Structure formats: C-alpha cells, structure tokens
Amino acid sequence: MLRKLFKFHGGVKPQTNKERSTTAPIAAVPLPDRLVIPLHQAVGGHPRPLVQPGDRVFKGQRIGGADGNLSSAVHASTSGLVRDVAPAVMPHTSGLTTLSVIIEPDGEDRWGELDKVNYRSTPPDELRDFLRDAGVVGLGGAVFPSYLKLKPGKEGKLKTLVINGAECEPFITCDDMLMRERAGDMLKGILAMRHMLQAEEVLIGIEDNKPQAVAAVQAAIAASGQSGIEAVAIPTRYPAGGAKQLIRVLTGIEVPHGRRSTDFGVQCFNVGTAFSIYEALELGRPLISRLVTVAGNVDAPRNYDVLIGTPMDHLVRLAGPRADTDRYIMGGPMMGVRLPAFDVPVVKATNCILVGSEAMFPAPAPEMPCIRCGECAKACPADLAPFELYWFSRSKNFGKAQEYHLFDCIECGCCSFVCPSHIPLVDYYRFSKSEIWAREREKEAADAARDRFEFKNHRQEREKLEKAEKLAAKAAATREKVAADGATAPAAGSDAAPAAKPAPDAAKRALIEAAMEKARQQKAQAAPRNTEQLSPDVQAEIADIEARREIVAKPAASPLPPQDA
Amino acid sequence: MINSPFVRKAASVQSVMLQVLLALVPGIAAYVWFFGAGILVQIAIASAAALAGEAAMLAIRGKPKAIFLTDLSAVVTAWLIALTFPPIAPWWLTVTGTLLAVVVVKQLYGGLGQNPFNPAMAAFCLMIVAYPALMSQWPAAGQLDFKTQLDLIFGGLRQVDAITGATPLDALRTALRAAANPDSQVHGLRAAQLMDGPAFGFLGGKGSEWIALGYLVGGLWLIQRKIITWHIPFAFCAALLVTAGLLWGVRPDAFASPVFHLASGGAMLGAFFILTDPVSGATTPRGKLLFAAGAAILTYVIRTFGAYPDGIAFATLLMNILVPIIDMKTQAPVFGHKKD
Structure with missing residues (x-):
C-alpha cells in the first residue's frame, strides 16, 4: 500500500x-x-x-x-x-x-x-x-x-x-x-x-x-x-x-x-x-x-x-x-x-x-548585495521571506523582523545555500535572534529593577505611616494626660489661678508639638494623606482621638483671652 | 568561515545575469535578421557606456571595481536600453540614456540591488520626454542597409523623417483615430483592414513580431532555468489579453486585437525581461501577479489612449512605485499558519 x-x-x-x-x-x-x-x-x-x-x-x-x-x-x-x-x-x-x-x-x-x-x-x-x-x-x-x-x-x-x-x-x-x-x-x-x-x-x-x-x-x-x-x-x-x-x-x-x-x-x-x-x-x-x-x-x-x-x-x-x-x-x-x-x-x-579542510569547504565568494531574486524564499522550508528578514536584520529593525516571523526560522541553512550573492543569511538571523533575546533579558531586568524600586518606595511609605501613627498616639496620650491634669487642677483648690498655670502651658506645648508633627508629615508626603486608606479600626481610633481633642481643647482654651470676633 | 552552512550551491549574480543575456540572444538574432546589424552597434555602444559609467561611479563610491563590473548587471541594463531605444538613435542618445540609467538610477541609489526603479525603463522615460522626436523614429524592416544605419547612428545629419515612420503600435493607433474621424480618407476602415499596410506582419509589426517571438523563446528558457518564475510573464500576458480583449470584443473596429498587443512593441521584452527585474519588481508570488497585471493594464491604457508609442516603460515605473506596498500586503502565510 x-x-x-x-x-x-x-x-x-x-x-x-x-x-x-x-x-x-x-x-x-x-x-x-x-x-x-x-x-x-x-x-x-x-x-x-x-x-x-x-x-x-x-x-x-x-x-x-x-x-x-x-x-x-x-x-x-x-x-x-x-x-x-x-x-x-x-x-x-x-x-x-x-x-x-x-x-x-x-x-x-x-x-x-x-x-x-x-x-x-x-x-x-x-x-x-x-x-x-x-x-x-x-x-x-x-x-x-x-x-x-x-x-x-x-x-x-x-x-x-x-x-x-x-x-x-x-x-x-x-x-x-x-x-x-x-x-x-x-x-x-x-x-x-x-x-x-x-x-x-x-x-x-x-x-x-x-x-x-x-x-x-x-x-x-x-x-x-x-x-x-x-x-x-x-x-x-x-x-x-x-x-x-x-x-x-x-x-x-x-x-x-x-x-x-x-x-x-x-x-x-x-x-x-x-x-x-x-x-x-x-x-x-x-x-x-x-x-x-x-x-x-x-x-x-x-x-x-x-x-x-x-x-x-x-x-x-x-x-x-x-x-x-x-x-x-x-x-x-x-x-x-x-x-x-x-x-x-x-x-x-x-x-x-x-x-x-580549506579545500573541502572553501570560504564562499565575497558577499554581494541582495538582488531580491527570491531564491531564498523558494528554498525556505518555513515559507519565510528570507531576503526581507535579511533587510530587517541588517537595519536592526527587529520589530519588523519578528513581524515577518523571524522566530519561525529553523536555521536550516537552505537560504544561505542557494543565495547567488553569497550572503550568510542565517548568520544575520542568528544575530537578530540573539539581539532580541538580549533586549528581552534587559527588559526583564529593568522590569525587575522597577518592581524592586516600587516595592522599596511602598515599604518606606508604610514605615512612615506607622511612625506617624505611633507619634499621633503618643501625642494623644500626652493630651489626655494634660486634659486629666487640667480637669483635676481647678477642683484641687480655690487658689486655682497659680496652680492652673502650668497646665495650659503643657497643653499648649502638646498642641504645638502635634501641629508641628502634622506639618512635618504633610511636608514629607504630599499625597496620599496619612489618614486615607486606613483600616476601620484605625479610623475609629482617630475619630476617638478627635473627640477627645474636642474635650481637651475646651478647658485648655478657656483660660486664654477670648478671640475678637 | 565560522558558521554553517559550510557548503553552497554554485550560484552567482554573474551567472544569473549571464543567463539573462543569453536569453536575449534569440530576440537579438531576429532583430539583426529583419532590421540589420545596426542594433549590434547600439548594443556595443550601450554596453561600453554602462561599464564606463559603472566603473566611474564605483571608483567615486570607493567600491571594489572588479567584482561589480563583472557581475554583468550593468550589461543587462545596457542591452535592454539598446533593445528598447530606436535602432537608429544617434550614439549620444544611447550613451546619455545608458549613463542616466547606470549612474543616476542605479549607482546614486546605492548600486546593485538598491535601485527602486528599473534603470533601463527610467532611462527610456527620461529620454522620450527629453527627445520625443528622436525616440520615435523607427525604420521599417529591411528598409535601411547597415551603412545607412551607421551614418544615422554616428552621423550628425538626420534627414530621416522621410524614411522612418512610427512603430506599428503608433501607426495603428494613429490610423484608428483617423478612421474614427468622419473627414478622414480612411474613415470607416476597420483595424484589420488598416493592418493590411506594409508595416504590419501576421500578428504585429512586420519583422518585430519575430523579435517578440525570439524574446518569448528566451523568456521561456529563463523560466525553465528557474532564473525567473512564471508569475510575471503569465500575469502580464493574461492581463493584456483580457484588457485588450474586452475593448476589442465590444468594438473590434476601433481597437486593436489582443494578439496584436501581445506581439507588438515591448510586450514580450517587458513580460520576460523588464518586469522580471527582481530588484525593482515585486517578490512574492501573489505580488508578482498583481504587479504584472497592473503593468499590463497601464501599458494598454498608455498605448491606446496616451501619446507615447509604447506604454511598457511608464507602466513599469508606475508599478515600481507600488512594489513596497504590494510586497508588504502579499506576504504568504508561513509554515504552520496556513489555512488549508
């Protein structure tokens, strides 16, 4: 059969x-x-x-x-x-x-x-x-x-x-x-x-x-x-x-x-x-x-x-x-x-x-320009247009070479074998392929470097945020203490004025510190704000702090002369 | 040599060009037989001018001379110029045309393999625009002896209007236009009757139809030798036959027959030797069909409705312009990506 x-x-x-x-x-x-x-x-x-x-x-x-x-x-x-x-x-x-x-x-x-x-x-x-x-x-x-x-x-x-x-x-x-x-x-x-x-x-x-x-x-x-x-x-x-x-x-x-x-x-x-x-x-x-x-x-x-x-x-x-x-x-x-x-x-x-030996495999005649005769295309078992790939490789137009299926080339050598201009066509394709691989490796390396860089930025950002939270919590604790002191002070005795004196100072200092810290943070990170994208827990905590701040602010403000309207 | 393949087929640009030259020999033989040996003088003049121009440009460009002068590509251009120019063109016309082709159209674009236009056809177009009268004087077969031809080529005086006429293509077009005119003597005569004149042979121009046959024989040999593929000659002839056939079929009295178009002027030379120039032509199989068919239609249109004696040269240049996009759009699917 x-x-x-x-x-x-x-x-x-x-x-x-x-x-x-x-x-x-x-x-x-x-x-x-x-x-x-x-x-x-x-x-x-x-x-x-x-x-x-x-x-x-x-x-x-x-x-x-x-x-x-x-x-x-x-x-x-x-x-x-x-x-x-x-x-x-x-x-x-x-x-x-x-x-x-x-x-x-x-x-x-x-x-x-x-x-x-x-x-x-x-x-x-x-x-x-x-x-x-x-x-x-x-x-x-x-x-x-x-x-x-x-x-x-x-x-x-x-x-x-x-x-x-x-x-x-x-x-x-x-x-x-x-x-x-x-x-x-x-x-x-x-x-x-x-x-x-x-x-x-x-x-x-x-x-x-x-x-x-x-x-x-x-x-x-x-x-x-x-x-x-x-x-x-x-x-x-x-x-x-x-x-x-x-x-x-x-x-x-x-x-x-x-x-x-x-x-x-x-x-x-x-x-x-x-x-x-x-x-x-x-x-x-x-x-x-x-x-x-x-x-x-x-x-x-x-x-x-x-x-x-x-x-x-x-x-x-x-x-x-x-x-x-x-x-x-x-x-x-x-x-x-x-x-x-x-x-x-x-x-x-x-x-x-x-x-x-040199006699058995003599060097080919000198390379001539491509005359686009198409012999290579007729010989290519991958149905490629080798002379087009040659032009693209010569001009390092690798994108175009890939568009013309450079990587479908099996490097069988048929095109070089038939070329009347004795162009080492396969060498051009090997060159192009390795250039493209090298560029891809470079790109991968660059991508990896960028990922590393972005992750580092992200980490630094997170660390700053954590630090700021810690500071804020500390400031709040100080204010709370101050508020507690302020609350107890007037009740302590009738001679309230001299006794209460240090309390507003401490409160003022705490407030100034908090404000400066806030300004520093804002300077360090224009965006995003540190209060954005926080977990509900943290937001609740902040709300809590804000509420307490209100309470603290009232007694602290009262000894100050009233603002002009 | 470091990399594979370590063996190569015995092929060279020189051998390709040499075979093209050999394939022109039957046509040239017919030319000599019917029109005299003057054409051989033209071929010699053109070849010498081409090699001189090539050598000078290679020297200026700092390219190796021996290898590029012996590749015979300039000689092919020279022969095509000699065969497309009138055989009695003055020597300086042939020389100027050849130098334009080799120096400007070929070498200034980068030499072998780099020219977007067919050098011989570009030269033809330039010269027919510059010297329309000289480029349109064609002797009839057997009209001039060798001595007269030599005088015409090398002599200064040109009183040839009386003894030379237009090409058969030109003659028939003029006659057909006259026949369409009610005031004309030949009014009402059909193309077939007009072709009874002494300038015409069995199919085309007297004598020139045999030259066309010679080109056909040489061209078929090139296909058999796998120097060219069948696509361009086939598509050119088929498209010319169909286009001419359509108009002739509708009004046989007003248009020349398709066979006349094939057998006349540069049709055969164009189909097998000019459009098949790989450097300036399309390269993909489908692209070659489109390229040649387009050239045939343009040739017909220029011959029939234009003012020039033949349309091959202009058609070739126009299609040369389209080659990049034709090639780009006709890339065949590669292995594993076909839809069969």
Whole structure:
C-alpha cells in the first residue's frame, strides 16, 4: 500500500556524500586515556555533579543528577577513577568551558548494577523518571530530554508517533547504519514509546536514498508481527529530517512555531533515541554511548559506537584524517558547528564529526548585495521571506523582523545555500535572534529593577505611616494626660489661678508639638494623606482621638483671652 | 568561515545575469535578421557606456571595481536600453540614456540591488520626454542597409523623417483615430483592414513580431532555468489579453486585437525581461501577479489612449512605485499558519 505523502515548501538538494561511510559496518573504539564528560549535555537545567575527584566509578554510574523539571542525568561511560570535576572546553563554536567530569578509565569497563524496568507494568510517571535518570535525550541533534516528550497530549493518547530516520544532512549516516544493523532493538524502543504515548499508529520516515535501511526496518517490523507500524520512504530533500518537515511530509500537519506537536496528535523522535530507550528500559543501560559518523576529509569514513566523553581526535584518528585537515565540524555541513579544538569530547549531541579542510569547504565568494531574486524564499522550508528578514536584520529593525516571523526560522541553512550573492543569511538571523533575546533579558531586568524600586518606595511609605501613627498616639496620650491634669487642677483648690498655670502651658506645648508633627508629615508626603486608606479600626481610633481633642481643647482654651470676633 | 552552512550551491549574480543575456540572444538574432546589424552597434555602444559609467561611479563610491563590473548587471541594463531605444538613435542618445540609467538610477541609489526603479525603463522615460522626436523614429524592416544605419547612428545629419515612420503600435493607433474621424480618407476602415499596410506582419509589426517571438523563446528558457518564475510573464500576458480583449470584443473596429498587443512593441521584452527585474519588481508570488497585471493594464491604457508609442516603460515605473506596498500586503502565510 502506498501512503499519501505531503510536501513541504522549499528545501534544497545538496550533494549527499553518504556512500563512503556506509561501506563498512559500525566499529568499536578503543578506550581512550581519559574521558571528559560535560555535565550539561542536554537542553534544560545544569545537572549537579554527584562525584568528587578521587572517586571510583562504575560504567553507567550516575555522575550528574538531573536538576529541576527540565534536565537529564549524565553517567560515567566506563569504569575508572574520577580525576577531576572541572570546567573543560565544550564542543561548541564559542570555545566556552563547562563543568565536566574527567575520568581515567581503569580498562576493565565494568558495569555497575543495572536496573531494568518492565514498561508495560510500570506507571508512566515512574517510567519517565527512570528515563530522566537514564539520561535519555533526543539524539537527532536537539538533545531535548526525552522523558518530557513521552507524555501524550491532553486527550491522553496520540494519533501518530513519528520516528525520524530521514537523516537529511549530507555526510551523516549514523541513523542509516543504526537502522541497517540494529533495527530490531530500535523497534523495541519504538514499541515502548508507543505504549507510553498510547499512539494509534507509528510512522518511521526514512529518506529514499537509504533503501537498505528501509528494507531492514520493514523486515524488523514484519518479524515482530506488530501492526500499525510502517516504515515510509520519503523523497530525499533537505531538510526533510527537520521534525516539523517530517511531520508535515508524513501526516500533512504543520505544527506552528511555539506550539506542541502533541496538541496536534503527533510526537516525533529520532531513531537513535528509540534505540537508547530500548537500552535503558530493557537492558538497564543509561545513555553512555552513541553512534557517530566520522566523514569528510578522512581516508576511511565510517560509523563508530562511541563512549560519551571520548576526545574527538582520538576517534578521528581511526578514520585516517588527511594531512590538510584544519577543522572539525560537529554535525553536517548544513547546520553543523565548527569546533574550537580537536580534543573536545563527543557528547550526546554529536551525530557526526565532519573533518574538514580549506579545500573541502572553501570560504564562499565575497558577499554581494541582495538582488531580491527570491531564491531564498523558494528554498525556505518555513515559507519565510528570507531576503526581507535579511533587510530587517541588517537595519536592526527587529520589530519588523519578528513581524515577518523571524522566530519561525529553523536555521536550516537552505537560504544561505542557494543565495547567488553569497550572503550568510542565517548568520544575520542568528544575530537578530540573539539581539532580541538580549533586549528581552534587559527588559526583564529593568522590569525587575522597577518592581524592586516600587516595592522599596511602598515599604518606606508604610514605615512612615506607622511612625506617624505611633507619634499621633503618643501625642494623644500626652493630651489626655494634660486634659486629666487640667480637669483635676481647678477642683484641687480655690487658689486655682497659680496652680492652673502650668497646665495650659503643657497643653499648649502638646498642641504645638502635634501641629508641628502634622506639618512635618504633610511636608514629607504630599499625597496620599496619612489618614486615607486606613483600616476601620484605625479610623475609629482617630475619630476617638478627635473627640477627645474636642474635650481637651475646651478647658485648655478657656483660660486664654477670648478671640475678637 | 565560522558558521554553517559550510557548503553552497554554485550560484552567482554573474551567472544569473549571464543567463539573462543569453536569453536575449534569440530576440537579438531576429532583430539583426529583419532590421540589420545596426542594433549590434547600439548594443556595443550601450554596453561600453554602462561599464564606463559603472566603473566611474564605483571608483567615486570607493567600491571594489572588479567584482561589480563583472557581475554583468550593468550589461543587462545596457542591452535592454539598446533593445528598447530606436535602432537608429544617434550614439549620444544611447550613451546619455545608458549613463542616466547606470549612474543616476542605479549607482546614486546605492548600486546593485538598491535601485527602486528599473534603470533601463527610467532611462527610456527620461529620454522620450527629453527627445520625443528622436525616440520615435523607427525604420521599417529591411528598409535601411547597415551603412545607412551607421551614418544615422554616428552621423550628425538626420534627414530621416522621410524614411522612418512610427512603430506599428503608433501607426495603428494613429490610423484608428483617423478612421474614427468622419473627414478622414480612411474613415470607416476597420483595424484589420488598416493592418493590411506594409508595416504590419501576421500578428504585429512586420519583422518585430519575430523579435517578440525570439524574446518569448528566451523568456521561456529563463523560466525553465528557474532564473525567473512564471508569475510575471503569465500575469502580464493574461492581463493584456483580457484588457485588450474586452475593448476589442465590444468594438473590434476601433481597437486593436489582443494578439496584436501581445506581439507588438515591448510586450514580450517587458513580460520576460523588464518586469522580471527582481530588484525593482515585486517578490512574492501573489505580488508578482498583481504587479504584472497592473503593468499590463497601464501599458494598454498608455498605448491606446496616451501619446507615447509604447506604454511598457511608464507602466513599469508606475508599478515600481507600488512594489513596497504590494510586497508588504502579499506576504504568504508561513509554515504552520496556513489555512488549508
């Protein structure tokens, strides 16, 4: 039965360069002298180190614990001695360092105790925790923690589980080789995912330039006797392996930017992720190794099963790098990142080490002005108008860039690939995006500062109010005392005049003090008045005081000469 | 190069422009065949002037010369000027027009990719306003030998009124207006009868209809090479056919047939080579349709009711003005935001 496939707009057909690395089977890699395992290898929170220098670790021992809701554990890839827990250069263009666990292998490669889990009888929440602690993340390159994606949508079930074996990037063949050699085990991982997601159907999308992989997966499905799972050959066109593009091709659904695909009844996982889920659940093995393609400027391009943390040059040496090699690129030529050094470690995101030279990847011809030819728009798989985004980015008109859906750009590189003016278009979008992020962060910081400032003002206001109330109460008490003295004084004796003398003075002084205090308060706070917005209790109290003031005022005023009318 | 992609398609502005030039060759061949080699001289004059003007401006602006002179964009402008100006225009007219196009309309606006107006068409409009007589002298097919053409191009004296006439478009319009006049000799004659004259061929002007066919062939090749898309030529031809068809359908005696409009003047050149200039034209698919349809209607109106021999140039400039808003209002929905 032929399945109806859908098309996505645009796309390009770069030279695939996949043949040479698929001639030999997946190979093992001798243990390196040391492994550098960055703790932060996946999208989300930075895992906490669980080991200290000097600790002995087993293969598969957790050395970094997931931190927070979005985080994933990290494990020792072999048994050995923890030499250090220190920052080390990570495999990223920036050359920045990240906290890493440096392990000296003891050569025994001894596993610790392995916990398996039966996914059919385990509650989904426990399964997800298990996978988080097994460090399973998306191996297609995004390294998003898989346990978070293994939740069905609001309806509690999923229509389609899409498995991504498209592998559209040139040179990379690790998914191809995985499907050829390990389709059966991969399928077991897929079945577990299908169970967790309650998915009705499973579609495994594979570009039609990998007929052997398609055949191997189809054979594995047939052998398993499962129904509702289909391996679908899709047209070879970059970036068919982009999750959104693959979902579009297989189901016709377009998941907009910023929306979850589960809201549309679809979820998508890489084939490598499926295999590592199988390893985690059925063998109890956490994610400590992955398949890596070594290709490009090497004599024998090949796929290797590589321990996470293996220095890249240790691995590349096996494939015979040529003399003029001057760079490693992690990933493919369309979206890969150029690395700052040769000895950076293989991490969970490393699907390919593309060995390069100036001759192999020459610098593009000089950048020319944009002639608005629209080639980029024709090639854009997100249906954007890349040349408009380029103009807006150049002029730093970020508002307009966002209006033209800058953040829908997946940075696939198709526009740069086709541009006859050799404009590094994607770089312009990266620039714009990071500028916008920086501005948003600034704005957030400013907002927070303003909130802090306003709260401080509010606090100071409140403190003033409290102080004023206290003073008012004290003054009232004084007046009361004075009034009491005044009341008793005349009754005390007939020679009232001299005895009463100090009483009006005290009263006068109290009144003056109260008036001055009031004036001070009014000066300190023009608005709001301190008598406004008070609780009923306080208002009642004030009314009480006012009443007493009346009483106090009469006897105090009486000895004074009457005012002229 | 630090950032991906690390591979690129072999494409360049130069190769785009070169293919446009190649696509003009069939039309030029027909031109030479019917009207003589004078047009080649005009092309050479215009190309030299364009490159000289470009080089001077690049030097003044402090831009790299080698890369921008070899991008061939100035040569494309030059060829379009030569092909739209009368083949017997004096050399200084061609040179002035070309320099205006390259220096003022292109370079003063910022050079390649920055000009809001089509340089060749802006030059055409400026020159026809400044030199209406010289810009309206068109020889008939086979009328002038190469030597006469050279004399006319380089010679000072121009006693050509006797031997040159208007373009077929102009001729037919004048005749139709005359036919509508009861006092005229040709009163009552229909367009079809008027077109029996020696200036007319099967569909349009004698000889010039073959040039149009040459442009059509070259233009289709450009579509096949994916240098241009089908939108602009299709919308231009369709809108011109419909507009001309409506009036012709109502009064066939007073208006030229839609096919005549397509085959005459700069219609084919405009549809495939002028309106398709990416820099000054609309860029979205829907925008291109609107842009070209608008240009076709304006062309028809200027041809039929205006005073100029052809309307393509003015129509192009008028639509160039509208390009920003057309593009802005016709942005296609992006991935995930479509309503299908």
